[in-house]
Amino acid sequence: MKKISKKVVLAGNFGVGKTSLVRKFVYQKFSDEYLSTLGVKIDRKVLHIGDTELTLVIWDIAGEVNGSKIPTSYFLGASGLIYVIDLSRPSTYANVQEEITYLEGLMEDVSICLIANKLDLVEAKDLTHTQQVVKRTIDFFTSAKTGENVNEMFYFLARKLLQVPT
Amino acid sequence: MQDQLMLKIKDLLLADEMKKTRALEEEIKRLKQELETLQPKIISKVEQNIAEISQPIIETKVKRELRESTDTLIEAIYPLLGKLIKKYIQVELEKLADSIDKQLDRTFSLENIKKQLIALWEGVSYKQIVLREAAVQRVEVQEVYIIEQESGILVGKYSVGKIIDQDLIAGMLTAIKAFIEDAFNQKTGSLDMIEYGTFKIIIQNSYKFYLAAVVAGTVDSKVKADLLDILLNFASKHLAKPREELTEEHLSKELAKIFNQYNEKNK
Numbered sequence: 001m002k003k004i005s006k007k008v009v010l011a012g013n014f015g016v017g018k019t020s021l022v023r024k025f026v027y028q029k030f031s032d033e034y035l036s037t038l039g040v041k042i043d044r045k046v047l048h049i050g051d052t053e054l055t056l057v058i059w060d061i062a063g064e065v066n067g068s069k070i071p072t073s074y075f076l077g078a079s080g081l082i083y084v085i086d087l088s089r090p091s092t093y094a095n096v097q098e099e100i101t102y103l104e105g106l107m108e109d110v111s112i113c114l115i116a117n118k119l120d121l122v123e124a125k126d127l128t129h130t131q132q133v134v135k136r137t138i139d140f141f142t143s144a145k146t147g148e149n150v151n152e153m154f155y156f157l158a159r160k161l162l163q164v165p166t
Numbered sequence: 167m168q169d170q171l172m173l174k175i176k177d178l179l180l181a182d183e184m185k186k187t188r189a190l191e192e193e194i195k196r197l198k199q200e201l202e203t204l205q206p207k208i209i210s211k212v213e214q215n216i217a218e219i220s221q222p223i224i225e226t227k228v229k230r231e232l233r234e235s236t237d238t239l240i241e242a243i244y245p246l247l248g249k250l251i252k253k254y255i256q257v258e259l260e261k262l263a264d265s266i267d268k269q270l271d272r273t274f275s276l277e278n279i280k281k282q283l284i285a286l287w288e289g290v291s292y293k294q295i296v297l298r299e300a301a302v303q304r305v306e307v308q309e310v311y312i313i314e315q316e317s318g319i320l321v322g323k324y325s326v327g328k329i330i331d332q333d334l335i336a337g338m339l340t341a342i343k344a345f346i347e348d349a350f351n352q353k354t355g356s357l358d359m360i361e362y363g364t365f366k367i368i369i370q371n372s373y374k375f376y377l378a379a380v381v382a383g384t385v386d387s388k389v390k391a392d393l394l395d396i397l398l399n400f401a402s403k404h405l406a407k408p409r410e411e412l413t414e415e416h417l418s419k420e421l422a423k424i425f426n427q428y429n430e431k432n433k
Contacts, residue, residue, distance in 0.1 A: 044333045
């Protein structure tokens with residue numbers, strides 16, 4: 001079996017549910033305190049896809065993407081980017097395209113996954129409207145609370161990283 | 167008879183003047199008494215007024231004197247300070263003398279002369295030699311990680327025990343390193359050692375990777391320099407290849423060869 005490790009970065013505005021998404025997907029060993037001190041918390045999840053054992057090293061980065069408080073080096077060397085927005089707060093997706101473009105500039109050949117979280121807080125009819133406002137295709141609508149689409153989203157990104165058809 | 171007549175005439179002629187004189191005498195007496203009671207009050211009032219008026223003048227004068235006569239003042243204070251300093255130095259010298267006596271008792275033995283010579287030969291301080299010998303714990307390399315600089319991905323590892331999660335440690339170590347280098351805006355420098363209790367994490371940077379060795383025991387500058395050399399040699403021998411050619415299995419095997427031998431030698 002082939003073993004591969006990839007760095008995946010979770011980004012998005014404060015309070016969109018990045019940490020909750022990771023918590024739903026990974027059994028966490030480190031306390032969330034690291035987020036407020038170092039501005040990042042790292043978790044790991046091993047996935048088996050085909051004949052490959054893929055280790056996702058997930059960097060959950062606190063705060064704003066363009067915020068000067070976060071070292072830009074946290075984003076470097078990542079193969080995957082999960083950009084999270086909050087469906088219940090339009091301000092969290094007002095500048096999605098600009099922020100993703102900024103991050104793409106920091107990372108080479110990065111696979112991007114745009115996630116709209118907090119599905120449990122909105123009506124189905126609102127989703128079309130959000131998609132219209134966010135000009136980029138939303139890959140998954142998730143709920144870290146109910147767990148809806150969380151695993152699917154991480155596996156989707158994993159396949160993209162391995163260039164296996166999704 | 168004549169005298170009585172004269173007095174009568176005098177009374178008749180000077181009655182008014184004498185009355186005035188008596189009144190004046192009484193007035194003088196009264197004023198004298200009044201002045202006696204008022205005197206202390208007046209004095210204190212005058213004193214107070216003088217103080218109020220003269221204070222700013224005196225202050226300005228003193229300030230000017232201080233400024234203009236610094237040398238004189240120092241000259242006056244110096245002997246006092248000198249005495250204090252002299253006393254302090256005396257006490258400290260006595261303490262030092264005591265300490266030297268104790269050191270000399272221990273130092274002039276054959277064993278210690280040997281240690282001094284070793285220190286001289288190895289280019290480390292005598293203190294480090296003594297510390298090294300005093301250390302009960304031997305130096306043991308417990309973990310070695312080869313980590314990709316930017317991503318923090320672990321590409322090779324060596325471990326004597328079971329460590330919870332080396333991928334996470336590699337990631338967190340990279341984050342800490344990035345955080346410190348960013349916080350102090352040290353793009354040219356880099357973090358080269360982390361100390362925690364009896365553990366030291368020695369970090370050797372190469373171009374795309376960095377190597378981190380977790381060492382237990384007394385790590386003096388010689389041990390650190392030796393380990394940094396070993397890590398650097400390892401990097402130039404095994405890491406200067408395209409990324410696709412580097413496999414975790416191979417790198418970990420090579421690390422094990424080197425550090426098993428190192429730990430064996432230091433037992």
